[in-house]
Amino acid sequence: MRSFEYVAPRVLSEALAAVAERGERARVLAGGTDILVQLRAGRRQVDRLVDVKAIPEVNELSYDPHRGLRLGAAVPCYRVYEQGSVAQAYPGLIDAVSLVGGTQIQGRASVGGNLCNAAPSGDTIPALIALGAVCIVASPATTREMPAEDFCTAPGRTVLQPGEMLVNLRIPPPARRSGAAYLRFIPRNEMDIAVVGVGASVVLDDARQRFVSARIALGAVAPTPLLVKAAGEALAGQDVSERSIEAAAAAAMAAARPITDMRGTVEQRRHLVGALTRRALRRAIQRASEE
Amino acid sequence: MLERLRVQTLVNGEEIEFLCEPRQSLLEALRDILKLTGTKEGCNDGNCGACSVILNGRLVDSCLVLAAEVQGATVETVEGLAGPTGLHPLQQSFLEQAALQCGICTPGFLMAAKALLDREPHPSEARVRLWLAGNLCRCTGYDKIVRAVLDAADKMEVARP
Numbered sequence: 041m042r043s044f045e046y047v048a049p050r051v052l053s054e055a056l057a058a059v060a061e062r063g064e065r066a067r068v069l070a071g072g073t074d075i076l077v078q079l080r081a082g083r084r085q086v087d088r089l090v091d092v093k094a095i096p097e098v099n100e101l102s103y104d105p106h107r108g109l110r111l112g113a114a115v116p117c118y119r120v121y122e123q124g125s126v127a128q129a130y131p132g133l134i135d136a137v138s139l140v141g142g143t144q145i146q147g148r149a150s151v152g153g154n155l156c157n158a159a160p161s162g163d164t165i166p167a168l169i170a171l172g173a174v175c176i177v178a179s180p181a182t183t184r185e186m187p188a189e190d191f192c193t194a195p196g197r198t199v200l201q202p203g204e205m206l207v208n209l210r211i212p213p214p215a216r217r218s219g220a221a222y223l224r225f226i227p228r229n230e231m232d233i234a235v236v237g238v239g240a241s242v243v244l245d246d247a248r249q250r251f252v253s254a255r256i257a258l259g260a261v262a263p264t265p266l267l268v269k270a271a272g273e274a275l276a277g278q279d280v281s282e283r284s285i286e287a288a289a290a291a292a293m294a295a296a297r298p299i300t301d302m303r304g305t306v307e308q309r310r311h312l313v314g315a316l317t318r319r320a321l322r323r324a325i326q327r328a329s330e331e
Numbered sequence: 332m333l334e335r336l337r338v339q340t341l342v343n344g345e346e347i348e349f350l351c352e353p354r355q356s357l358l359e360a361l362r363d364i365l366k367l368t369g370t371k372e373g374c375n376d377g378n379c380g381a382c383s384v385i386l387n388g389r390l391v392d393s394c395l396v397l398a399a400e401v402q403g404a405t406v407e408t409v410e411g412l413a414g415p416t417g418l419h420p421l422q423q424s425f426l427e428q429a430a431l432q433c434g435i436c437t438p439g440f441l442m443a444a445k446a447l448l449d450r451e452p453h454p455s456e457a458r459v460r461l462w463l464a465g466n467l468c469r470c471t472g473y474d475k476i477v478r479a480v481l482d483a484a485d486k487m488e489v490a491r492p
């Protein structure tokens with residue numbers, strides 16, 4: 041690994057200044073499970089790593105039934121699934137964080153790092169999009185927000201400008217009769233990169249017979265994780281039935297723009313989008329019905 | 332000019348201070364600076380678990396932690412596993428169950444298994460297999476390792492007052 045400077049500020053303003061000072065030559069260090077691998081392989085070069093794990097805002101994990109979830113950008117996966125109230129309110133997010141890497145990776149890897157790394161296959165990203173997460177981004181001068189589906193712009197690229205960092209994510213409180221799920225396909229049982237990932241969230245009416253609204257997001261089938269608006273629209277106002285689920289799956293398959301690579305072919309990926317959309321929806325519906 | 336960082340940390344219960352470069356990993360610090368060579372390097376990219384140590388109570392791959400990040404932290408390595416009275420039950424079970432051949436994966440498996448039994452004294456076989464998914468072994472076929480961990484859990488249960 042080439043030499044770089046390491047700083048670990050304790051206040052957000054210092055971290056923002058430390059990042060901004062070096063522009064593109066500075067990177068944030070969260071769990072390090074992407075950035076250290078990339079630096080070691082020479083795929084990325086930096087002059088400065090800014091470790092943000094000592095900054096309170098970036099490590100906050102708090103859930104309030106009225107305000108929703110505040111998920112600091114550097115909070116590691118294990119904290120998300122070990123905090124009971126969070127696990128209960130957001131099972132769709134738990135699906136995703138509990139399958140990032142193995143035990144060791146989950147001890148370090150953050151949801152914010154997964155998002156900022158912007159891999160098309162990042163497992164937490166479709167779950168965040170399905171749940172309507174909002175990203176809070178700051179620079180020394182300003183703060184701005186954007187929905188999770190607008191955060192990634194290309195493989196490895198995000199809306200972050202030099203000098204900006206992701207501070208935290210906010211997820212709205214789960215609506216009444218809502219449920220969510222994330223599923224991925226990998227050829228093994230664990231420790232692999234998604235061939236396809238699908239996040240789904242639904243809100244049902246009081247009788248649990250109609251969809252009030254739904255959001256479907258896909259991973260690993262386009263240059264960035266994808267919100268499929270047409271799939272949500274295919275469900276809103278419709279009866280909860282295999283027919284409406286099928287319509288949403290068809291919309292998701294139509295929206296997918298997969299490529300053929302070592303992990304799978306275009307045909308296999310498109311097929312998987314359909315299968316996983318149906319299953320994720322059924323699981324989300326089940327969770328919404330149990331609620 | 333290479334800046335060196337002074338890091339103070341607790342390794343296996345002992346207060347330790349060392350100097351490192353910002354780019355050095357915890358794995359390099361343990362092996363090359365502190366001469367604690369029990370922790371092994373396999374892939375150096377987070378896939379094999381040979382470098383597993385317990386950092387502030389959590390299992391991590393020490394190749395994916397910077398040495399500078401352990402300032403003020405607590406680190407447990409395989410060197411700290413055996414007690415004054417002998418081997419840790421996990422080490423004993425690994426021997427008895429022949430859960431190692433070449434042995435390069437063993438320190439990582441031991442620390443991973445310790446991290447599990449520290450928080451879940453009675454894991455199911457499925458739980459052990461899932462927990463150890465981040466540790467690779469090219470020799471044993473895993474079965475004996477899983478049996479050794481379950482056996483150690485039983486031993487520790489009997490030994491508990």
Ligand SMILES: Cc1cc2nc3c(=O)[nH]c(=O)nc-3n(C[C@H](O)[C@H](O)[C@H](O)COP(=O)(O)OP(=O)(O)OC[C@H]3O[C@@H](n4cnc5c(N)ncnc54)[C@H](O)[C@@H]3O)c2cc1C
Pocket residue numbers: 067068069070071072073074075076077092113114139140141142145148149150151152153154155156157161162163164200204205206207231232233234376377378
């Ligand atoms: C063995 C192994 C298995 C893995 N398995 C999976 C898997 O199953 N699914 C999956 O999705 N990923 C997987 N990954 C990839 C990785 O673990 C995840 O992407 C993880 O969530 C990254 O988080 P981190 O905190 O480690 O990020 P870091 O490596 O610290 O950061 C990642 C990138 O984001 C930037 N960054 C981080 N935080 C911020 C911030 N707050 N503001 C601005 N920029 C920021 C960093 O500069 C860096 O470029 C795996 C990695 C390994 C090594």
Ligand code: FES
Pocket residue numbers: 371372373374375376377378379380381382383392393394395
């Ligand atoms: S050497 Fe660290 S995981 Fe392989």
Ligand code: FES
Pocket residue numbers: 430431432433434435436437467468469470471
């Ligand atoms: S005993 Fe040789 S790799 Fe596990």
